[in-house]
Amino acid sequence: MNSLLFTIISFLVALAILIAVHEFGHFWVARKLGVKVLRFSIGFGKPLWKKTSQVDGTEYVVAAIPLGGYVKMLDEREAPVPEAMQNQAFNRQSLPVRSAIVVAGPLFNFLFAIFAFWLIFVTGDSGLKPLVGKVEEGSLAQQSGFVVGDRITSVSGKATPTWENVVYAMLSQALDKDTLQIGVTNPQQGERQVLLPSQDLATMAEEGQLLTNLGLTPDRPEIPPVIGEIVPGEAADKAGMKAGDRIIRVDDQPVTDWAEWVNYVRERPDQTMLIEVSRERESLIIEVTPKTVIPDQGEPYGRIGAGVEQIPSDLWDDYRAIVRYGPLESVGQAINKSWDLSVLMLRMLGKMIIGEVSVKNLSGPISIADSAGKSASFGLVYFIKFLAVVSISLGVLNLLPIPVLDGGHLFYFLIEAIKGKPLSDRFMEQGQKIGLLILLGVMSLAFYVDLNRFLG
Known part of the structure; x- marks a missing residue:
């Protein structure tokens, strides 16, 4: 609530x-x-x-x-x-x-x-560097030549310092070109060009799922699956889990990353799990049943009431890019950004009218309200x-x-x-x-x- x-x-x-x-x-x-x-x-x-x-x-x-x-x-x-x-x-x-x-x-x-x-x-626009962490087998991204470790440097000649820049550039350029030239660099392969067919990009972008539908997963630091806090009265507390427990396995599946562990729990509301944890050099097996949470919007998910241990402040430094300009240069950049977004929105709307882009790209009051809440929760810069x-x-x-x-x-x-x-x-x-x-x-x-x- x-x-x-x-x-x-x-x-x-x-x-x-x-x-x-x-x-x-x-x-x-x-x-x-x-x-x-x-x-x-x-x-x-x-x-x-x-x-x-x-x-x-x-x-x-x-x-x-x-x-x-x-x-x-x-x-x-x-x-x-x-x-x-x-x-x-x-x-x-x-x-x-x-x-x-x-x-x-x-x-x-x-x-x-x-x-x-x-x-x-x-003040500085912070975003994630466009580093490819995973390429789905058989996806359009794999067929086009993306590999793990690629850093996307440009889309049809437009520089892309962050993933946000990549997505906007792909969508805007896809309306003009049949094939996008994606500039990438990789420690093993050096600089090269990846040719990405553009005809289905607008459809793939429905509901903000462009990268997922392409088969690209952004690279991010691996967060150890170590519990930092337990919510009193929740499933983890009742099962006997404690702060400092390191998750080793769940239902005989190895766990190496906190995000992997969270997704596993969320996908199993009311399903009992057998969790192997390491506590003070001892291995324990704990049985936990995630509580079903019914959100105001979206699908029900599982929750046990356990939070990750404090993440070092410098963990994301190698993955974060900050785009900053001087006061005068920022004027031109702001005008260009506003113009590009205006043209993109107008052209997407035109494509919807003639049926080339799905109306699923429309956002109504519920979507806008949801985005307002999420952006505000991320911080003032995201809300602005x-x-x-x-x-x-x-x-x-x-x-x-x-x-x-x-x-x-x-x-x-x-x-x-x-x-x-x-x-x-x-x-x-x-x-x-x-x-x-x-x-x-x-x-x-x-x-x-x-x-x-x-x-x-």
Whole structure:
């Protein structure tokens, strides 16, 4: 429950930040261009908190439904406007002014992402070096020529200092090329090129499983299977396990790594295991039955209530890469990162529409909430990176030419510029209904994909 509560709080914090950034873009540009703002709202529905400015009368609101926000401006199409204030009405502004106010929301989402990535690059973006620890027999990775010990240095000429860079580069380059040239280096074979067919990479990337589906397992340090703590009252405690026990075998299978041991336990809820441990130079056989844990999301798993002994702080040093730039260089890197992600998202969306990429790549509110909780639990840098990626997603989504979105309004303005006069109220009303149906359809599909993903 604590995990669920943390996830919900992280999700709400993320939503509040990103909605505030988007709506502040509309708000700030509207005021700078002389349009009167009546209300700035984070959320929809019943106000939970509101305050009216004594300076200009703008009402600031936090509402009950945190799935969006809005900026309400003075507009003759919504209510009569006194003649003395008509020059401050949105509908009375020129086409360039109205367009600037509308585009400001998505623009601020992109600016926020650029700032977030700049901050990360200046302080140092930490990630795992793209070292190959295992290649599955018969996998596409093996067929392409990957071997254990390879370090991936580039994808189609793009440098890849971390596994995160590898995944993004593979996906973005796969949309352009039939075959990816993967630069690798290996202590035994030196530098070479691996040719990786790209036609199925987008499908393999569903639910974040690209590396697994390729047959690549990242290399990582081997953590000794030594118990550091026992949770009172849990299965390990009841069975007599103690801190300092080293796991030797489980059900006659040798155990050499903590992760291997954890996976074995998790896969066997309510199944009795015979564990051989080494304790003070003695070998003991202990019978343990993992408790079944039913998480808020996902499949049930086994737990015995035992934690690993403290891991030396330098254990991961040889596996970690830190990407850091100077303040000025970080600006360019942040812009490039934001641009690359924007193009990737837009192209993936286009591939989904024409059926070349599965809709399983969609993320609905459940997936986003889950990612918010996980990234926040990893630390502030990961949470900022998550906010940057979602902010770009919001910017891209809002620029789509769908009525009710900012891109839909910009599309109306384009037609107005071509025609030389505003569109009729009836036309815009029908467009809003169609846009709302499209948006509800996409949201329902994303929610359905989420449910399938977490409930199987």
